[in-house]
Amino acid sequence: MSYDFETVVDRTGTGAAKWQHMLDAKPDVPAGISPFSVADIDLKLAPEIVEGLREHLEDVVLGYTVATDDYWEAVTGWFQDRHGWAVTREQITLAPGVVPAFNTAVRAVTAPGDGVIVQTPAYYPFFGAIEGNERVVVRNPLVLREGRWRIDLDDLAEKAADPRTTALLFCSPHNPTGRVWERDELNAVWRIARDNDLTVISDEIHFDLLMPGVQHTVFSTLNDDAAARTIVCTAPSKTFNLAGMATSNIVIPNEQLRENFRLEQGRTGFFTLNALGFQACRLAYSKAGAWLDGLIELVHGNHELVRSFFAERMPQVVVFDLEGTYLQWLDFRALGLSHEELKRINEQEALVYFDEGAMFGTEGEGFERMNLAAPRQTVLDALERLARAYAP
Ligand SMILES: Cc1ncc(COP(=O)(O)O)c(C=O)c1O
Incomplete structure (x- = not known):
């Protein structure tokens, strides 16, 4: 069975917490922008779960x-x-x-x-x-x-x-x-x-x-x-x-x-x-084990993409190896920006919504957490926006 890990799921107006946080940060965020914060997945659910629930609800x-x-x-x-x-x-x-x-x-x-x-x-x-x-x-x-x-x-x-x-x-x-x-x-x-x-x-x-x-x-x-x-x-x-x-x-x-x-x-x-x-x-x-195997492949590919993108386009940002989870930890400290400035550029200029590192304690200041459980194209688009926003 092949699974759909490409369709962008727009969760605006569905009560999705992650999407609401994005709207809180930027009420006029244009359509087509997906957030990368809260740890859930903006992809279609495993069809085995959807079909099974549908049958059960009969x-x-x-x-x-x-x-x-x-x-x-x-x-x-x-x-x-x-x-x-x-x-x-x-x-x-x-x-x-x-x-x-x-x-x-x-x-x-x-x-x-x-x-x-x-x-x-x-x-x-x-x-x-x-x-x-x-x-x-x-x-x-x-x-x-x-x-x-x-x-x-x-x-x-x-x-x-x-x-x-x-x-x-x-x-x-x-x-x-x-x-x-x-x-x-x-x-x-x-x-x-x-x-x-x-x-x-x-x-x-x-x-x-x-x-x-x-x-x-x-x-x-x-x-x-x-x-x-x-x-x-x-x-x-x-x-x-x-x-x-x-x-x-x-x-x-x-x-x-x-x-x-x-x-x-x-x-x-x-x-x-x-x-x-x-x-x-x-x-x-x-x-749904096979669906999970596909998800892991997607996340791993997204991690590789993020790593090579930053290495080429924003080498000051450190991309840590991803061993588990779909949460990519990124070190922005070398940019020398204050917490407020980092947030402003990411959210208001690049339209990229991470979980800010400081949420994880003072030890996380200057870091960002990026959720990689998203379609490849969504990740790529966000990286391009970031690179443009930080271009000299
Ligand atoms: C380490 C960890 N524990 C717990 C949770 C959430 O658990 P639950 O939704 O089951 O309360 C998360 C969600 O991101 C998590 O990362």
Whole structure:
């Protein structure tokens, strides 16, 4: 089957958050301009999901719905086939999103006032999940070594040694830098977690989005101790563009930890997911693998395009290797512009709408995050506009 990864999907007026942000930045943005910010996908949905939902709707009752056997089989089958990860359905807790899940997890595994470590720059809701729940953000800034973002393990060990620090909110693969942590790096992080008795909340929402030849290791598969101290957050939402379905699967092998998570989740009044979310997730995981392979090819090609374009036309901008996710991290610092000036030129002159690096913490200032899950031509047009706007 061949898939359509070329048609530009204009989401103006559909309530799409990313498009609304663009309009907020420039109310008179001309037609034909697509944004590159929020992490969802401006492409047609996998036809397997659309067809399956259509069929399902023929004869549907949308009452309270719980997971069925075929839902569990699709989810655990995907984990096994794509990640070599053996998960039982009992280990999975449903949640209406990974952001709600890591908020729940922070409350379930730490006490008010505790420190929670994050590698910065960090996905911005990480800060909210910690501070909004009256915990303390403990920053472990990533370091750039030979052009690749690394975890500063000495700093991590030092911060973890503080007895007031009790958890690590980990992003793997890492948004916004696009790093997929190698097994050695994960083992080093695990040893620090073990030695300091940290619970690891591992947000692996991007784990299906791996560039060719890159391997991802699920944190809880490292060893038994890692499994026992880790909450792994997964969802089909980034992979298959189902964020609006608010459906995610949280894997907690440790029974006590799982119980604590469920208790905390129960306090929010959560009972079950939305009926269509179950169907979309089941269809994605059981039928849309080939579509994902095509998406990855597109994203990888877009990354190559961005890399060669900047190398030729704007060599001051550093384009980091993309190992996973569809989020390209770009370093604009060498242009020597203030944050405001960068924003003005990108958004008002070039009509290119990124997620500004500063959203990911002060460590992200001078960087931009570009969403590459878009048709090739859309990416190329935006690059041309940028090059024109920055031309001397
Ligand atoms: C690391 C990370 N976690 C979570 C989310 C969002 O999760 P959800 O929509 O399931 O709440 C995103 C979306 O970009 C993300 O990048």
